[in-house]
Amino acid sequence: MDKLFLVSFLILLKVTSGVAGNMQDDKIRILGELEELDIAEENEEEILDIPSWTSEHGGKVLVNVDSFGAIGDGVSDDTQAFRNAWDTACSTPKSVLLVPPGRQYLVNATRFKGPCADKLIIQIDGTVIAPDEPKNWDPNLPRLWLDFSKLNRVNFQGNGVIDGSGSKWWASSCKKNKTNPCRGAPSALTIDSSSAVKVKGLTIQNSQQMHFVISRCDSVRISQVQVSAPGDSPNTDGIHISESTNIVLQDCKIGTGDDCISIVNASSAIKMKRIYCGPGHGISIGSLGKDNSTGIVTKVVLDTAFLKETTNGVRIKTWQGGSGYVRAVRFENVRVEDVANPIIIDQFYCDSPTVCPNQTSAVQISQIMYRNISGTTTSQKAMKFACSDTVPCTNIVLSNIDLEKKDGTVETYCNSARGFGCGTVHPSADCLSGEDKDCVVINHKETAELIEPPMDDHIVHSEL
Numbered sequence: 253m254d255k256l257f258l259v260s261f262l263i264l265l266k267v268t269s270g271v272a273g274n275m276q277d278d279k280i281r282i283l284g285e286l287e288e289l290d291i292a293e294e295n296e297e298e299i300l301d302i303p304s305w306t307s308e309h310g311g312k313v314l315v316n317v318d319s320f321g322a323i324g325d326g327v328s329d330d331t332q333a334f335r336n337a338w339d340t341a342c343s344t345p346k347s348v349l350l351v352p353p354g355r356q357y358l359v360n361a362t363r364f365k366g367p368c369a370d371k372l373i374i375q376i377d378g379t380v381i382a383p384d385e386p387k388n389w390d391p392n393l394p395r396l397w398l399d400f401s402k403l404n405r406v407n408f409q410g411n412g413v414i415d416g417s418g419s420k421w422w423a424s425s426c427k428k429n430k431t432n433p434c435r436g437a438p439s440a441l442t443i444d445s446s447s448a449v450k451v452k453g454l455t456i457q458n459s460q461q462m463h464f465v466i467s468r469c470d471s472v473r474i475s476q477v478q479v480s481a482p483g484d485s486p487n488t489d490g491i492h493i494s495e496s497t498n499i500v501l502q503d504c505k506i507g508t509g510d511d512c513i514s515i516v517n518a519s520s521a522i523k524m525k526r527i528y529c530g531p532g533h534g535i536s537i538g539s540l541g542k543d544n545s546t547g548i549v550t551k552v553v554l555d556t557a558f559l560k561e562t563t564n565g566v567r568i569k570t571w572q573g574g575s576g577y578v579r580a581v582r583f584e585n586v587r588v589e590d591v592a593n594p595i596i597i598d599q600f601y602c603d604s605p606t607v608c609p610n611q612t613s614a615v616q617i618s619q620i621m622y623r624n625i626s627g628t629t630t631s632q633k634a635m636k637f638a639c640s641d642t643v644p645c646t647n648i649v650l651s652n653i654d655l656e657k658k659d660g661t662v663e664t665y666c667n668s669a670r671g672f673g674c675g676t677v678h679p680s681a682d683c684l685s686g687e688d689k690d691c692v693v694i695n696h697k698e699t700a701e702l703i704e705p706p707m708d709d710h711i712v713h714s715e716l
Contacts, residue, residue: 286621286649289553289582290523312373315341316350317357324355326381331360342368351412353377361393361438366402366446376412376454382440384417386424386460389438397438397460403446409453416440416459418485422509426605427486434605437461437487447471457481462489463508469496478505483531485509490532497521504528511536512562517547517576527557534564534591537581539601541574541615548576556585565594568620569601572640573611581620588627594655595622595635597645597669614640619647620671626654634662634679637669644668648684651675 315337318324322333334357341349347369351357356379382397383389393399397416400406416438426434440459443449447470456463457480464479466472479490490506493499495518502525506512512529515522515537529535535554540547547570559565566583588594597617602608617639634655639645648671655662655678666683673681 283649285580286582286619289551289580311346313344313347314350315344315347316352318352322357324352324357324378326356326358326379328358329360330357331362334359335362335364338364341372341374342366345369346371348373348375351376351378351380351410353412355379356381358383359398361390361397362399363393363396364398364400366400366404366406368403368406371405371407372403373407373409376408376410376414379413379415381415382417382438382460384420386421386437393438395436395438395461396442397440399442399444401442401444401446403443403449405448406446406450408443408449408451411453411455413455413457414441415457416463418458418460418481418488421460422482422485422488425486428484430605439463439465439492441465442467443472444468449473450475452476454478455480458485459488461487462492462510464490465492465494466496466499467494469499471498472496472500474499474501474504476503477501479508479512480506481508483507483509489514490529492516493519493522495519499523500525502526506532508532511567512559514538515549515552516540517545517549520548520550520552522549522552524554525556527554528560529557530560530562532562534559534562534567534593536564536567536569537578538567538569539571539603540569540576540578541571543571544573544575544611544613546576547574547578547615549578550580552581554583554586558587558589559591559594560589561591562588563592564596565591566596566622566625567593568597568617570599570615570617571601572599572608573613574615575613577616577618579616579619582623583621583625584623586625586627588625588629588655590628590630590658592629592631593633593636594627594629595625595653597637597639597648599640599643599645600638612640612642614643616643617645619649620645621649621651622653623649623651625652627656629655629657629662632657632660632663633665635664635681637664637666637684639666639668641668644670646670649673650677650681650684653677653681655679 317337320333320337322330341347421437426432437460439462442465444467451474455478481488488508489510490512493515498521505528512532650673652675662679664681671684
């Protein structure tokens with residue numbers, strides 16, 4: 253975090269003629285709070301200090317799914333072998349549950365439940381595939397495929413693939429064909445009600461719906477994970493975070509038919525670093541407030557991202573009629589290329605086959621900073637702040653924004669949005685009521701020269 257920017261700004265900030273000094277004090281306070289916003293990572297090694305399973309001194313107990321009868325030909329049902337291997341690995345201290353390389357294991361919907369013995373490693377080097385026929389899915393687990401719960405100090409790792417075989421699910425979606433009924437579909441990988449979990453190096457692809465769900469968790473570190481599905485695959489969010497705290501995602505490459513990352517209710521202290529997104533719907537907070545529900549998300553940081561040919565860049569989306577708040581968010585060092593809505597707040601979100609009724613209550617959005625965001629958009633409205641008339645967006649901060657359209661001019665759209673800018677802000681955001689036109693220009697621009705996140709050579713939702 254560059255403290256020089258904050259110090260320089262606070263020294264040079266002018267008291268605008270005719271504006272009370274306490275308003276400037278409020279801006280200084282807001283900037284200070286957003287500048288200091290950070291998600292602690294210093295305990296990562298302590299929390300997740302699990303030696304490699306190949307370590308000669310690790311004292312590991314190898315639990316190979318093949319030893320429990322798994323065939324690995326992609327046709328035979330290996331579900332029971334995986335369940336039996338899990339029971340042994342989970343109950344054995346310092347065990348390694350191994351899915352060996354070079355094979356494809358067909359596994360049906362399964363819950364892998366903890367708590368488990370200490371320092372379990374789940375080593376996935378082969379490919380785990382789901383049955384491809386929705387009609388044959390277990391009716392008792394309609395929204396789950398591989399579900400892990402109640403784990404502590406567990407490491408998921410390897411260069412393997414989790415493949416949801418989702419094409420028939422997508423074809424039956426009401427978003428692909430309006431004559432189809434709207435119904436949910438399974439998430440490929442879920443980690444639920446767990447803590448001190450590390451996930452590294454896996455590829456998750458072609459999920460039936462959401463690819464990777466983190467739900468009701470604390471202290472999760474995800475790195476060098478790749479998520480992949482066609483850009484037209486419906487509701488295939490990449491990484492979906494719900495009711496979780498202290499989550500760090502870094503060096504991930506995500507391309508799907510929905511949000512690359514989505515963060516929903518009761519989540520806080522979320523940090524994303526060096527993220528590649530595209531295709532997809534961008535990096536989103538929300539949706540929140542559906543069916544008049546309460547949604548709360550706080551303390552979110554995105555630092556260094558590259559988004560290419562996505563329908564949105566950094567987005568906050570809420571339904572009319574909701575309650576709660578989104579507060580203390582910082583999006584910075586983001587590069588966009590041919591993105592339709594690089595910066596967007598949408599408090600009129602309506603992902604419904606029918607028209608959403610107008611409602612006065614809304615999720616409150618405040619203290620949102622956008623800093624060092626640049627690149628190209630396909631839309632005339634490069635920045636869009638569509639906020640509720642009754643619950644306006646407040647304390648939006650823009651700093652060093654440079655967005656262009658290759659074949660035309662760009663503008664900013666505002667409705668009931670309040671905030672201020674400093675440094676370069678292009679297109680101009682004069683429509684933000686309360687914008688400080690005397691803000692001093694500070695050259696704090698850090699271009700996010702991110703082609704793809706560095707990937708180790710050895711490491712290969714509320715909507716329907």
